[in-house]
Structures are given as structure tokens and as C-alpha cells.
Amino acid sequence: MSHINSDKGMDSGEYKHAMARYVWGFALSVVLTLAGVVIAGGGVFGASLAWSIVGILAIAQLIIQFWAFMHVDLSQEARPDLYLVMFTFLIIILMAAGTVWVLADLASRMGMGPGGMTGM
Amino acid sequence: MSILGSLDLNDIFIVPFLKEPTLSTGIAAGAGGIVVLGALAVALWLTVKGWWKPLWSEWLTSLDHKKIGVMYIVLAAIMLIRGVLEAVVMRAQQVSPAPGFLSVEHHAELFSTHGTIMIFFVAMPFLTGVINVVMPLQIGARDMEFPFMNAISLWLSVGGAALVMASLVVGHFETGGWTAYPPYTGIKLSPNEGVDYWIWSLALTSVGTTLSGINFAVTIYKQRAPGMDLMKMPIFAWTTLCTAILMIFAMMPLTVASLMLALDRHAGFHFFTASNGGNMMNFANMFWLFGHPEVYILILPAFGVFSHVIPTFSGKKLYGYTSLVWATIAIAVLSFTVWVHHFFTMGQTAHLNAIFGIATMTIGVPTGVKVFNWLLTMWRGKLRFSTAMLFSAGFMFTFVIGGITGVMLANPTIDFATHNSLFLVAHFHNMLIPGLLFGMFAAVNYWFPLAFGFRLDEKWGRRSFWLWMIGFYLAFMPLYAIGLMGAPRRMAFFTDPAYFPWLVVAMIGALCVLAGLTSQVIQIWVSVKNRESLMVPAGDPWDGRGLEWSLGCPVPEYDFTTVPNITSREPWVDTKAAGKHVMDPTEFVDIHLPKPTGLPILVAGVATVGAFALIFEMWLIAAVCFVAMWVLVLIRSYDTDWEETITAEELREGYEAHKRLVETTPKVSLDDEFTSKNRGLILEEAV
Numbered sequence: 023m024s025h026i027n028s029d030k031g032m033d034s035g036e037y038k039h040a041m042a043r044y045v046w047g048f049a050l051s052v053v054l055t056l057a058g059v060v061i062a063g064g065g066v067f068g069a070s071l072a073w074s075i076v077g078i079l080a081i082a083q084l085i086i087q088f089w090a091f092m093h094v095d096l097s098q099e100a101r102p103d104l105y106l107v108m109f110t111f112l113i114i115i116l117m118a119a120g121t122v123w124v125l126a127d128l129a130s131r132m133g134m135g136p137g138g139m140t141g142m
Numbered sequence: 143m144s145i146l147g148s149l150d151l152n153d154i155f156i157v158p159f160l161k162e163p164t165l166s167t168g169i170a171a172g173a174g175g176i177v178v179l180g181a182l183a184v185a186l187w188l189t190v191k192g193w194w195k196p197l198w199s200e201w202l203t204s205l206d207h208k209k210i211g212v213m214y215i216v217l218a219a220i221m222l223i224r225g226v227l228e229a230v231v232m233r234a235q236q237v238s239p240a241p242g243f244l245s246v247e248h249h250a251e252l253f254s255t256h257g258t259i260m261i262f263f264v265a266m267p268f269l270t271g272v273i274n275v276v277m278p279l280q281i282g283a284r285d286m287e288f289p290f291m292n293a294i295s296l297w298l299s300v301g302g303a304a305l306v307m308a309s310l311v312v313g314h315f316e317t318g319g320w321t322a323y324p325p326y327t328g329i330k331l332s333p334n335e336g337v338d339y340w341i342w343s344l345a346l347t348s349v350g351t352t353l354s355g356i357n358f359a360v361t362i363y364k365q366r367a368p369g370m371d372l373m374k375m376p377i378f379a380w381t382t383l384c385t386a387i388l389m390i391f392a393m394m395p396l397t398v399a400s401l402m403l404a405l406d407r408h409a410g411f412h413f414f415t416a417s418n419g420g421n422m423m424n425f426a427n428m429f430w431l432f433g434h435p436e437v438y439i440l441i442l443p444a445f446g447v448f449s450h451v452i453p454t455f456s457g458k459k460l461y462g463y464t465s466l467v468w469a470t471i472a473i474a475v476l477s478f479t480v481w482v483h484h485f486f487t488m489g490q491t492a493h494l495n496a497i498f499g500i501a502t503m504t505i506g507v508p509t510g511v512k513v514f515n516w517l518l519t520m521w522r523g524k525l526r527f528s529t530a531m532l533f534s535a536g537f538m539f540t541f542v543i544g545g546i547t548g549v550m551l552a553n554p555t556i557d558f559a560t561h562n563s564l565f566l567v568a569h570f571h572n573m574l575i576p577g578l579l580f581g582m583f584a585a586v587n588y589w590f591p592l593a594f595g596f597r598l599d600e601k602w603g604r605r606s607f608w609l610w611m612i613g614f615y616l617a618f619m620p621l622y623a624i625g626l627m628g629a630p631r632r633m634a635f636f637t638d639p640a641y642f643p644w645l646v647v648a649m650i651g652a653l654c655v656l657a658g659l660t661s662q663v664i665q666i667w668v669s670v671k672n673r674e675s676l677m678v679p680a681g682d683p684w685d686g687r688g689l690e691w692s693l694g695c696p697v698p699e700y701d702f703t704t705v706p707n708i709t710s711r712e713p714w715v716d717t718k719a720a721g722k723h724v725m726d727p728t729e730f731v732d733i734h735l736p737k738p739t740g741l742p743i744l745v746a747g748v749a750t751v752g753a754f755a756l757i758f759e760m761w762l763i764a765a766v767c768f769v770a771m772w773v774l775v776l777i778r779s780y781d782t783d784w785e786e787t788i789t790a791e792e793l794r795e796g797y798e799a800h801k802r803l804v805e806t807t808p809k810v811s812l813d814d815e816f817t818s819k820n821r822g823l824i825l826e827e828a829v
Contacts (some may be wrong), residue, residue: 070694109387113391113478116478124427127491128488
């Protein structure tokens with residue numbers, strides 16, 4: 023991404039635009055991280071609600087960092103990158119959720135899952 | 143503990159035989175002897191011929207994708223010989239009167255190395271090699287995106303293979319099959335170095351494969367010739383792209399699972415132990431999260447090969463390009479959704495099994511689409527049965543039978559009855575021998591001139607095909623039968639006399655396959671000897687359709703004199719239709735190619751020594767090697783003088799020379815395709 027890192031061959035408008043994207047990305051990341059810390063440490067929400075909110079904040083930050091720093095957005099040029107990112111998420115979800123599903127299912131049959139022997 | 147860790151005299155291959163001479167220890171000692179003597183003989187031969195220096199400077203240190211590809215295929219060929227020999231020994235064991243001539247442990251080592259070698263050190267290097275040679279030529283690239291990393295991948299794979307070979311000479315391999323399920327492979331039940339051989343040879347090669355996957359995918363994304371959008375790519379490039387993506391994602395669970403097993407064995411962890419909170423079922427789960435996509439890593443490149451061989455030797459355009467592309471993509475995605483079918487019997491609930499069973503049957507659909515694509519390509523074509531085409535036709539016929547038994551096994555209720563039986567063994571050999579080996583054999587016969595400039599001998603090629611084909615049916619159809627009669631896999635011997643006649647047939651089949659392999663060795667030998675009459679310097683010896691056939695044979699180091707502009711799916715066919723035999727040059731510019739370097743061999747060599755040290759618990763040596771490996775990589779990072787330039791003038795001269803050669807080469811008709819009249823530029827119309 024040499025056209026972003028150097029100002030050669032880039033007029034000042036483009037440069038400002040690219041710079042603004044980095045600054046926005048950084049600022050939003052800081053805000054979202056601090057929000058997560060406050061929610062986790064604040065004790066205002068119950069445990070499970072706090073987990074969910076922090077999880078959502080994490081995903082939001084992931085998307086923002088892809089947009090601001092990796093230049094993955096909805097534009098036509100970034101489409102192949104976007105597809106790859108989406109495919110990666112699909113595979114990770116398949117593997118992680120699949121593993122949890124299989125192992126929890128096995129555990130329930132072994133009488134060691136949630137509920138223990140009562141599940142039999 | 144000494145610096146040599148757990149290594150002692152009894153680990154040296156000849157010692158057990160001297161202490162207790164039986165046929166089983168004798169065979170083990172003989173195998174170790176073959177490795178040692180073979181290595182010495184090769185070294186001696188190279189010294190006598192004075193070939194060390196050219197071998198080093200032109201091959202081993204090369205970063206040229208074609209040479210790296212050829213070296214991958216050589217690795218695969220050497221390991222294939224060992225794998226087939228092991229299969230023959232196992233077949234002989236089972237037709238001998240019980241309990242046979244091998245000890246139970248020795249037989250277990252044989253089926254474990256056979257599986258490990260065939261998957262990781264035959265199949266993987268073979269397809270990686272073919273991709274390396276062909277894919278950049280098909281998309282108009284001059285090299286891989288990361289040539290240095292490409293060489294690292296190669297030498298890491300060689301290092302892993304060297305460890306498996308070393309297990310014949312020093313110590314033992316594991317006895318738990320190629321899947322190495324704990325708790326049997328845990329430290330309690332497998333206390334010797336065998337499982338560590340498996341773990342560390344796989345660690346080396348799986349890292350190499352992951353890097354290859356990244357390299358292939360980035361090359362396809364970034365290096366395509368101008369105008370070649372994704373839907374204009376040759377099918378082989380498409381299947382390579384999907385395979386590369388599978389490599390990137392699927393090798394990871396294996397690497398992680400095997401390293402977790404290593405932690406269990408040596409660091410007191412409890413990931414997969416039977417007690418203390420371990421869960422060995424997660425090993426099976428993680429292994430097959432890798433293992434099932436792996437099946438499609440193996441098979442997709444072969445699908446790509448057939449998609450080029452069949453149109454070429456049918457004289458027709460590939461039928462249904464778009465549907466083939468989408469079928470490939472569908473297979474790549476679905477391959478991540480079916481892994482549970484490898485352990486239906488582990489104890490999940492029936493509905494979970496049913497869902498994965500249905501997913502498994504679904505994946506048969508895009509595969510079926512492809513078979514129809516190839517059949518319809520052949521339909522009403524003018525077929526020429528070259529060796530490559532014979533292997534492709536043999537594949538289609540045989541693969542469909544394997545696919546049908548696969549859909550049978552996808553049904554959990556049937557799987558419960560056939561699980562771990564020889565029926566399963568027959569099924570996956572029925573997929574992988576045609577679906578991988580036949581594809582790669584076709585690829586070698588078809589694309590050989592690109593790398594070496596001459597065709598392979600057709601007579602011995604056809605003989606090898608028939609021996610492989612007949613040998614396959616004789617060796618594996620009986621296993622379907624006795625598998626259904628109840629014969630379990632991985633047995634050292636059977637006592638049921640009803641199996642015996644079937645096992646004899648299978649033995650004959652194995653010998654037939656061995657004869658097929660021998661024919662291929664002879665084929666190479668004869669072709670090298672007669673290379674003058676088999677030369678095709680003008681390129682395009684089969685009336686080919688892809689961009690790779692627009693180049694002279696052998697392809698020069700820089701591949702393309704100018705990168706072509708692509709406007710259609712078959713630019714070379716268009717060029718020939720316009721009556722031209724050289725593509726119009728675009729713009730001659732200076733290009734930069736990486737200089738040869740010995741660093742990849744050093745990096746992988748140090749990594750291999752380190753892995754060997756880990757196997758025998760020589761922790762100090764392992765630590766030193768680990769540091770040395772990264773120091774070498776750092777040295778490379780500071781090397782600024784790594785490119786050499788080929789000037790536009792040299793490229794122009796290369797182009798003019800090729801053009802003159804093409805103009806002076808007499809054009810020959812298809813009828814003379816397999817004769818010495820074929821010097822390249824074969825044409826459909828008689829001239």
C-alpha cells in the first residue's frame with residue numbers, strides 16, 4: 023500500500039482522506055476498548071449481560087480495524103479481500119462451533135456435560 | 143541425562159537383528175540397510191560423475207518455481223517407492239500362514255508409516271510439485287509471489303520425509319496408524335520415540351504446506367496476466383486456488399493437535415489423556431477438522447489436471463467451465479462441514495450423525511457435476527488415448543465406484559457396520575489411487591515437456607497405466623468383499639480361511655501395482671535415453687489449449703518473454719485459430735529474478751536436526767537448532783543483493799529465437815503425435 027504510506031503520487035485531498043481514516047480507526051478503537059474495560063470492571067451489568075456486551079464491542083472493533091487499517095470496505099476494489107475475510111470467518115465459525123457442538127454432545131452422552139448424570 | 147537424550151545403541155537398525163535374528167527383525171534391518179546403502183550409493187554416484195556441483199548450483203539452491211516443482215515430484219517418487227514396497231510386504235504378511243513372518247509391532251509400524259508416507263510425503267509433495275511447475279505458466283506469471291518461501295516449504299517437506307526415512311535406521315516409528323489417536327499414542331501406552339517421529343515429521347511438513355498454500359493463493363491473486371480475471375482462469379488454477387485456501391485453513395488443526403499431543407507426552411499436559419480432565423475425543427475431532435479438507439486438498443488439483451488433459455486429447459473445449467468452477471468452490475466450502483463422518487461411531491447422538499451424514503452425501507453432488515463435465519467434453523470428441531488420457535479415463539471409471547461406496551459409508555447406519563473394516567480401506571484407496579495418483583501421473587505425462595523439453599515414452603507409459611489399473615482392481619476389490627464379511631483393518635494376520643482366496647488375489651494385485659511402478663521407472667529411463675528423438679523444442683506437442691503451451695519446451699528460466707494480454711479463456715487456442723504459432727509480444731522490459739541461495743536448505747536442515755533432537759529428547763541441541771533457524775532467517779532479511787536482472791534485450795533475443803525455431807519447425811498432424819516427427823507444434827489438420 024505504498025500509495026498510502028508515502029505522499030508521492032497522492033494529492034493532498036487523498037492524503038487527508040486516508041489520514042482521517044487512520045485517525046478515526048484509532049480513536050474508535052480506543053473508545054471501544056475503554057468501554058469494554060468499564061463494562062467489565064464497573065459491575066453495573068450482570069455477568070452474562072456484561073459478557074455479551076463486551077463480545078459485541080469486540081466484534082465492532084474488529085470490523086472497524088478491518089475498515090480503517092486493512093482497507094477492507096464495501097468498495098469494488100476491496101471486494102476480493104472482503105470475500106476472503108468473510109470466508110475466513112465462515113471457516114473459523116464452522117470449526118469452533120462444530121467442535122463445541124460435537125464435544126458438548128459427546129459430553130452429554132458420557133454423563134459429564136452440563137447437568138452431569140441427570141442428563142442420562 | 144546425556145546430551146544424546148534417550149538415544150542408545152539398541153536404536154540402531156542392525157542391533158536388534160544381531161541380538162535376536164528373526165525374519166521380522168531381519169526385514170527391519172534390511173530396510174534400514176537399503177536406506178543407508180541407497181544414500182551411500184547415490185552419494186558415490188554423484189561423486190564419480192562429478193555432479194555435486196551442478197546439482198547444488200542448478201537445482202538444490204534454485205528458487206525457480208519449475209525446478210522446485212520437479213524436486214517436489216522427485217521427493218514424492220522416492221517416497222512412493224517406499225510406500226508401495228511396504229504395501230507389498232503387508233500383503234505378503236497376510237497371505238502367509240498365521241501369525242505370518244512379521245511381529246505384530248513390526249506390522250503396526252508398517253501400516254503407520256505406509257499411511258503417513260502416502261498422505262504427507264507422496265500425495266502432498268506430488269500435487270505441490272505439479273502446481274509449482276504448471277500454475278504460474280498457466281496464469282502468465284514469472285514465478286511464485288514468494289520464491290524464497292517456496293524453497294523453504296520444499297525443504298521443510300524434505301526434512302519431514304528424511305525423518306520418516308531415519309526412523310528405519312534409528313529407533314522405531316509409531317504403531318498407532320497414520321491418525322495416531324491418543325490415548326494409545328500417549329506417553330503411557332507408547333513410551334518410545336515412535337509417536338514423536340510422527341509428530342515432528344508432520345510438524346515440519348505441515349508448516350511447509352501452510353506456507354505453500356499462502357504462496358499459491360497470493361500468486362493467483364496478485365500475479366495473473368493483465369486481463370485474466372478470475373472467470374478467465376484455467377480450471378487448474380481454480381482448483382489450485384481452492385486447494386491453497388484449504389491448505390491455509392486445514393493444516394492448522396493438525397499442527398495444533400500434534401503439538402498438543404507432544405505437550406501431553408513430554409510436558410505433563412492433559413489435553414488428550416484418559417484422566418485428569420483430558421479429552422481424547424477432541425484429538426479425533428481436531429485431526430479430522432484437518433483430515434477431511436485434506437481429502438479435497440488431495441483431490442482438487444487432480445480434478446484440475448483432468449480438466450486440461452481431457453479437452454486436449456478430445457480436441458474440444460471443456461464442457462461447462464462455469465459449472466466446474468462453482469462445483470470446485472462448493473466442494474471447497476462443503477469440505478469443512480463433513481469431518482464428523484470419520485468418527486460416526488465415537489458416541490455422538492444420532493441426530494448429530496444424521497446431519498453430518500446428509501452433509502457428506504451433499505458433497506457428492508458437485509463432484510458428480512464434474513464427472514458429467516468431463517464426460518460431455520469427451521462426447522463426440524476425437525479421442526486420442528495418450529498415457530495422460532488413459533489415466534484420466536481410468537480415473538473417471540474407477541473414481542465413480544469409489545464415490546458410490548463413499549455415499550454408502552456416508553450413511554451412519556451403514557458406517558456402524560463397516561467402520562474400521564477393510565471395506566473402508568478399500569474405499570479410500572479407491573478414491574485416492576485414481577483421484578490423486580492417476581491425476582498426478584496424467585499430469586507428469588502431459589506436462590513433462592514443459593520442464594525437460596522432451597516427451598515421455600508412450601509405450602512404457604501405457605504399460606504402466608494398464609498395470610496400475612488392473613493392479614488396483616485386483617488389490618482392492620477383494621478388500622471390499624472381505625470387509626463386508628467382517629475383516630477389520632490393521633490386523634497382522636487373519637485366521638478365518640474364508641478370507642484367504644481374497645487375500646491371495648489382493649497380493650497379486652499388489653505385485654501388479656509394483657510392476658506398474660517399475661514400468662514408470664523404466665519409462666523415465668527409456669525417455670531420458672531416447673530424449674533426442676522425443677525433443678519438442680517448439681513447444682505445444684499435444685495441440686494444447688492452455689497458455690503454458692505457447693512457450694518453448696523446456697520453458698526458459700524467465701517463463702514469458704513478455705507477459706501476454708488475456709482477452710479470453712483460451713488465448714492460445716485463439717492465437718492458433720488466427721494461424722499464428724507465437725503469441726504477439728507486448729512490451730519487453732527488464733525483469734528481476736531471485737538469485738539462487740543455499741539458505742532454504744540450511745534453514746530446513748537445521749529445523750530437521752532440531753526435530754530429530756526433540757524426538758530423542760536432546761533438549762539442548764533442539765534449543766540451539768531453534769535459535770540457529772531464526773538467525774538464518776534474519777540473515778536473509780538483511781540480504782539486499784538477492785535479485786539478478788534479465789534485460790529487455792535478452793528477452794527480445796529469447797523471443798526472436800523462439801519465433802525462428804517455430805517458423806523452421808515442420809508442422810505435423812495429429813496422426814504423428816506419438817512419433818519422433820513430433821518436434822512440437824502438433825496440429826489438428828494434416829499439413
